[in-house]
Amino acid sequence: MHCEVVAVGTELLLGQIVNTNSSWIGEHLALAGIDCHRHTAVGDNRNRILAAISEALGRADAVIVTGGLGPTQDDITRDVIAELMGVPLVRDESLVARIEAMFGVRGRPMPANNLRQADVPVGARPMDQMPGTAPGLVCPIAALPGADNNNAKVVYAVPGVPWEMRQMVEGTVLPDLKQRAGISSVIRSRTLRTWGHSESGLAEDLSDEIDRIDREGGATIAFLASGMEGLKVRLTAKASTDAEADLILADGEERVRKIAGPIVFGVDDQTMESVVLDLLVNQGLRLATAESLTGGMISTRLTEVPGSSRAFVGSIVAYQDGVKRSQLGVLDGPVVSEEAVTAMAIGACERLGTEVSVAVTGVAGPDSYEGQEPGTVWMATCVDGEVEAFRTLWPFDRARVRQFTVITVLNALRLRLVGRVTDRSVTPHGLS
Amino acid sequence: MHCEVVAVGTELLLGQIVNTNSSWIGEHLALAGIDCHRHTAVGDNRNRILAAISEALGRADAVIVTGGLGPTQDDITRDVIAELMGVPLVRDESLVARIEAMFGVRGRPMPANNLRQADVPVGARPMDQMPGTAPGLVCPIAALPGADNNNAKVVYAVPGVPWEMRQMVEGTVLPDLKQRAGISSVIRSRTLRTWGHSESGLAEDLSDEIDRIDREGGATIAFLASGMEGLKVRLTAKASTDAEADLILADGEERVRKIAGPIVFGVDDQTMESVVLDLLVNQGLRLATAESLTGGMISTRLTEVPGSSRAFVGSIVAYQDGVKRSQLGVLDGPVVSEEAVTAMAIGACERLGTEVSVAVTGVAGPDSYEGQEPGTVWMATCVDGEVEAFRTLWPFDRARVRQFTVITVLNALRLRLVGRVTDRSVTPHGLS
Numbered sequence: 001m002h003c004e005v006v007a008v009g010t011e012l013l014l015g016q017i018v019n020t021n022s023s024w025i026g027e028h029l030a031l032a033g034i035d036c037h038r039h040t041a042v043g044d045n046r047n048r049i050l051a052a053i054s055e056a057l058g059r060a061d062a063v064i065v066t067g068g069l070g071p072t073q074d075d076i077t078r079d080v081i082a083e084l085m086g087v088p089l090v091r092d093e094s095l096v097a098r099i100e101a102m103f104g105v106r107g108r109p110m111p112a113n114n115l116r117q118a119d120v121p122v123g124a125r126p127m128d129q130m131p132g133t134a135p136g137l138v139c140p141i142a143a144l145p146g147a148d149n150n151n152a153k154v155v156y157a158v159p160g161v162p163w164e165m166r167q168m169v170e171g172t173v174l175p176d177l178k179q180r181a182g183i184s185s186v187i188r189s190r191t192l193r194t195w196g197h198s199e200s201g202l203a204e205d206l207s208d209e210i211d212r213i214d215r216e217g218g219a220t221i222a223f224l225a226s227g228m229e230g231l232k233v234r235l236t237a238k239a240s241t242d243a244e245a246d247l248i249l250a251d252g253e254e255r256v257r258k259i260a261g262p263i264v265f266g267v268d269d270q271t272m273e274s275v276v277l278d279l280l281v282n283q284g285l286r287l288a289t290a291e292s293l294t295g296g297m298i299s300t301r302l303t304e305v306p307g308s309s310r311a312f313v314g315s316i317v318a319y320q321d322g323v324k325r326s327q328l329g330v331l332d333g334p335v336v337s338e339e340a341v342t343a344m345a346i347g348a349c350e351r352l353g354t355e356v357s358v359a360v361t362g363v364a365g366p367d368s369y370e371g372q373e374p375g376t377v378w379m380a381t382c383v384d385g386e387v388e389a390f391r392t393l394w395p396f397d398r399a400r401v402r403q404f405t406v407i408t409v410l411n412a413l414r415l416r417l418v419g420r421v422t423d424r425s426v427t428p429h430g431l432s
Numbered sequence: 433m434h435c436e437v438v439a440v441g442t443e444l445l446l447g448q449i450v451n452t453n454s455s456w457i458g459e460h461l462a463l464a465g466i467d468c469h470r471h472t473a474v475g476d477n478r479n480r481i482l483a484a485i486s487e488a489l490g491r492a493d494a495v496i497v498t499g500g501l502g503p504t505q506d507d508i509t510r511d512v513i514a515e516l517m518g519v520p521l522v523r524d525e526s527l528v529a530r531i532e533a534m535f536g537v538r539g540r541p542m543p544a545n546n547l548r549q550a551d552v553p554v555g556a557r558p559m560d561q562m563p564g565t566a567p568g569l570v571c572p573i574a575a576l577p578g579a580d581n582n583n584a585k586v587v588y589a590v591p592g593v594p595w596e597m598r599q600m601v602e603g604t605v606l607p608d609l610k611q612r613a614g615i616s617s618v619i620r621s622r623t624l625r626t627w628g629h630s631e632s633g634l635a636e637d638l639s640d641e642i643d644r645i646d647r648e649g650g651a652t653i654a655f656l657a658s659g660m661e662g663l664k665v666r667l668t669a670k671a672s673t674d675a676e677a678d679l680i681l682a683d684g685e686e687r688v689r690k691i692a693g694p695i696v697f698g699v700d701d702q703t704m705e706s707v708v709l710d711l712l713v714n715q716g717l718r719l720a721t722a723e724s725l726t727g728g729m730i731s732t733r734l735t736e737v738p739g740s741s742r743a744f745v746g747s748i749v750a751y752q753d754g755v756k757r758s759q760l761g762v763l764d765g766p767v768v769s770e771e772a773v774t775a776m777a778i779g780a781c782e783r784l785g786t787e788v789s790v791a792v793t794g795v796a797g798p799d800s801y802e803g804q805e806p807g808t809v810w811m812a813t814c815v816d817g818e819v820e821a822f823r824t825l826w827p828f829d830r831a832r833v834r835q836f837t838v839i840t841v842l843n844a845l846r847l848r849l850v851g852r853v854t855d856r857s858v859t860p861h862g863l864s
Contacts, residue, residue: 012455012458012471013458013462013468013469013470013471014458014459014462015454015455015456015457015458015459015460015462016459016656017455018450018451018452018455019450019451019454019455019471020450022447022451022473023444023447023449023450023451024447025447026444026445026446026447027446027447027448028447030445030446030447036445037445037474037475037477037480038445038472038473038474038480038484039444039445039451039471039472039473040470040471040472040473041454041470041471041472042469042470043469045469048469048470052470055487224448289749291728294732294735295728295731295732295734295735295736295740296723296727296728296729296730296731296732296735296747296749297728297732298728299727299728299749299751300726300727300728300729300732302727303726303727303728303749303751303796304727304830304831304834306796306797306798306799306830308727308751309751309752312751312752313751313752313754313755314748314749314750314751314752314755314759315728315747315748315749315751316746316747316748316749317721317728317731317735317746317747317748317749318746319731319735319740319741319744319745319746319747320741320744320745320746322745322785323745323746323784323785326784326785327746327783327784351759352755352758352759353754353755353758364735364738365738366738367738398736398738399736402736
């Protein structure tokens, strides 16, 4: 089963919008076990859309078309598909009712234009998922005269609005494709997030395990460096049932964790921030930050997590040196130093009344400071009054120096908090 | 002159990388006056690359191919183009020397694999720009036998690494395409950034001007909503010289500014942060922030600007209510209120020793707080002890509530700072 993707929209060709839809669909086709050999993008032009879809159908068994389902005159995907199917468009009254109801909820009258969105090629079927006013369509394409009629193909039309498209692809397109392809197997994946090791280093550590998987089977392993989201290790398992795939993934996760150890900080959607906040909440600790180089970025990331106020109280962003001294008790002398970052970490706890803090001071660049080159960063964590400080020299630009510092200092705190749990669980008395 | 874009790389089809290269090239082809009707992405597969490039050449006069120029065995764009040209690859010794020199600078020996990057189809020409080890190639395609020989076409091969690709497209591909197309005109654009008006509202305000441009010519106008980067108004001018295009843009800018007024905050790469910082530096003022809802995001954005410490001193992020009271002097009572935000703005100035501050407190969601619904935000600016506070109710999710608050409160400060300049310049005494 081969499926191609055709994205419709002049704004894609003009670079006004990046074609993230095709990437997302490509990723999910691969996870569903469907091959995809080509992505195409064309403008809102009848002949060119028609050519692109026809050519894709010539090569593939199925084509997913995104975009061109809106209410305006340049939204012509419906018309082109009807032409390709050799059928007229008919107005679907149940769709009219659904679209009218959506406008009703928002207390607005429906513009007459939106009626076009209820037009469906004869023989096509609207998808159940309909988060916006644009219905998705499953459009069977009869085999060409003279061709093998068992080989009928299909075009899926979905909107260009990403969240509408995603619901329809997950809810209708992928299950339908898998059924047509006779794929009864399931493919599931799990992502382990790591920090503290390079991609090549981690690949080397895992090379024996990867060789073993090649010989004996199991969850396959892929790496994806993702900046301040960490280095991701994606495990993928193919099996005949969800439960079986989950068992394979659990086994793969255990093996990777055994080799990679504490550099694994989270799974799937867990971020470094959410993991640190959970550890703090579980241990009844409150966190403050003292930031110079990162300028509030650690605090910003922490407060992106809903409910972060259960553990995070606030931050003193001491960007100018005077603020470091007046607000955090940094003494005279260099501010990119172990002494300064230690004072900042203690000052944050004292000032904001917390047991835990992280502190950061350094040279973001492009210029050097106090004779230290750009990328020089001192970081510290403080837990119950005990400070641990360390220095790094990043070979990066200003933006990445800041980003990598955020995840690195939070990771240092994570390791200390995990260590506290471990220490307690291995006390001679057991159940402390 | 039509030019298509073919992106090569299995990682694009699998969604591991988003195809930003095609967007960028599409935008720059449009700005150069070259039509582009289709973008294609294919994997690292000989037959499929060959088919995609051949088909694109069948429709267009020129094709830009990105990716597949690396040193590894799956980088086969060079080989496929040589096949398409019907010529062998020959090793270019000057390229060998350039690649070896790059490894020399980095103090590393050149792996033998990298020699493949010096292989060039006979008749093709390496591009002068070569920021990495992958040379870009200009590859003339002879007209097919029997076809009109004056109609020779061209394939440009550039690397998939974005900064390498961009240098080559700007330095070689676009000038070469314009020369082939006989385009002596230049197209230039300028982006005015605005905040404080909706896209439809601004379009309505400018509709007479847009009609006038349709009748009389001038810089064309396009809108692009860009979240916390503002609502962008792009002016585009076509002329026979750069100087002439600049005059048209200047005239267009003046007309838009006259209609849009003070909602225009910047031009091209100027961000709200950089504009506010410039105003502060010019007026000799220092800025602090007091943030609850935004959790340090205002401070983070300000310190993204190199040199921001000339005006920005720091922030007190008072996420938990206790910190608002202990660090910023917020009295008992609701913290999402005019009284609280006013105290925060004054507290930031006093605590951090500045003349100017912005302060923010509100309900980011998803839950309500103090009986106020998510999206309720109080913002304040303080200049020389005078506070101006205002309330907004955003109909957005948590992330956008925070983002829109950042740009809105900075914009309020900008308007006050601009007002100070204007006030002084219109004093009865003139030259104050």
